[in-house]
Amino acid sequence: MVQINLETVLSQFAAQYTLAHQILMTKLSVNVNKIATLRNARGGNNPNLVQVVRDCERFGAQGITVHPRPDERHITTEDVYRINEVCTTEFNIEGYPDARYLKFIEEVRPAQATLVPDPPEAITSNAGWDTVKNETMLRDIVQQIKSYGVRVSIFADPSEVIIEGAKKVGTDRIELYTEPFATGYASNPAAAVADYVTAGKLAKELGLGINAGHDLDLNNLKYLKEKLPFMDEVSIGHALVCDALYMGLENTIQMYLKQLK
Numbered sequence: 001m002v003q004i005n006l007e008t009v010l011s012q013f014a015a016q017y018t019l020a021h022q023i024l025m026t027k028l029s030v031n032v033n034k035i036a037t038l039r040n041a042r043g044g045n046n047p048n049l050v051q052v053v054r055d056c057e058r059f060g061a062q063g064i065t066v067h068p069r070p071d072e073r074h075i076t077t078e079d080v081y082r083i084n085e086v087c088t089t090e091f092n093i094e095g096y097p098d099a100r101y102l103k104f105i106e107e108v109r110p111a112q113a114t115l116v117p118d119p120p121e122a123i124t125s126n127a128g129w130d131t132v133k134n135e136t137m138l139r140d141i142v143q144q145i146k147s148y149g150v151r152v153s154i155f156a157d158p159s160e161v162i163i164e165g166a167k168k169v170g171t172d173r174i175e176l177y178t179e180p181f182a183t184g185y186a187s188n189p190a191a192a193v194a195d196y197v198t199a200g201k202l203a204k205e206l207g208l209g210i211n212a213g214h215d216l217d218l219n220n221l222k223y224l225k226e227k228l229p230f231m232d233e234v235s236i237g238h239a240l241v242c243d244a245l246y247m248g249l250e251n252t253i254q255m256y257l258k259q260l261k
């Protein structure tokens with residue numbers, strides 16, 4: 001007679017469930033650029049960005065994202081180092097890989113460096129990398145950043161050629177640029193998400209991690225998660241901060257987390 005040790009079976013089930021949940025869990029990384037925008041408006045320290053970072057994590061954020069642009073319109077050089085001192089979740093620093101940005105990555109060694117092709121005068125990010133035309137440059141930079149022990153993500157449009165190019169340059173992850181999805185979502189969700197599903201599945205087949213970001217919000221996030229359940233991370237800032245003006249930061253972070261369940 002086979003004796004079944006119920007305790008063993010239950011513990012194995014629990015371990016499998018935890019693993020499955022980790023695989024399917026998409027982390028929420030809160031981009032705090034716009035908190036810094038508000039603070040800079042008066043030149044003081046209100047809102048206190050470091051305290052907001054601590055509170056975002058206390059409210060459930062699983063990462064903090066910043067994009068320290070060269071003109072310091074929001075996140076300053078000092079903010080990068082101060083946030084690094086208090087961030088206990090994953091610190092994600094986005095930016096164009098110029099000397100200033102690479103110095104941040106070398107000195108701070110964040111959990112993740114997200115390479116974005118923005119020129120200095122860009123009002124915001126509005127395109128992913130051409131990973132084919134920029135293959136040599138990206139390969140060298142990815143290698144340099146990985147030598148610091150930092151995970152690399154490359155901002156990418158949902159194009160199979162671009163995703164294959166990202167794989168070739170050695171990145172750990174891609175970040176799908178989701179403004180086109182957000183723009184098209186209201187009128188035709190299925191059409192808006194189609195290229196992202198194709199690109200996401202290809203990235204997964206190639207062994208790339210999958211992040212997503214730009215213009216994600218409480219209207220479109222749940223649908224994106226349903227269609228791309230294996231996303232590792234979404235980074236959200238603008239809409240989340242706007243929502244927090246009406247619903248409060250803690251409630252808003254909880255609402256965004258619920259969209260990712």
Ligand SMILES: CC(=O)[C@@H](O)[C@H](O)COP(=O)(O)O
Nearest residue numbers: 033067094116124125213214
């Ligand atoms: C990479 C990305 O899509 C966002 O992080 C964007 O760069 C935010 O930058 P702003 O907050 O300056 O609009």
Ligand SMILES: NCC(=O)COP(=O)(O)O
Nearest residue numbers: 031213214215235237238
């Ligand atoms: N990588 C996207 C990001 O960090 C925030 O983008 P947005 O939510 O401010 O559009």
